[in-house]
Amino acid sequence: MPPVLSPRNPQQKIIKRVIALEGDLIRTRGYKNRYVKIPDGHFWIEGDHHGHSLDSNSFGPISMGLVHARASHIIWPPHRWQKITPHLPPDRAPLLSLREDPAEDQDE
Template structure:
């Protein structure tokens, strides 16, 4: 019994540290990221890489986990469409164009119109991002790394000009 408690006392902090620093596996609910995640009736489980976002070094197209700016108890998974300085052509937001402010990003679900995203609540502070979705780990037939890409019709206006 003594060795059991010793294992718990040592193992628990190590496990929490690994989850907090490196990442964990999470289930993706809803249709907002279709077709990239949860296509059809499949429920995807993704590896959320906390190490990657440690210094807020995120890129266009990354799929990230973040706290909702409207409800901190709600965790969202969305794609980064714009970073600070980008000009975004919004979809149903109160302004047709938005310049993403410093320290913020613009996130959207891949299933436009069926997503609670920046088109609803505006630019999001980078501090709300908790992890990057690196790979689909379940179900086995969907195993794959997740690419950082933005659909052409959602690219920031200043990215289209530079190309």
């Protein structure tokens, strides 16, 4: 989950799940196009609460240049302290991946 600068407000950082990388074909959730092939130098992010999240379904593929960092742990609130493990909901996997080995991206 990378913190990225919001494409709509560069003063704001947002943390979302990476759903697809450049070259992937995905089915969107409410974006203007039902299917999107992620262009070179971009990726697709989504929040965990569909319909209540400002994410790629609102503004499209995100430039990799907007990545600020990578979230590794939840530290607040204290009762949620934990390491973030990579997880892609099964219904959000890319329909087609043109990358060499898409499985290796799950471990990053």
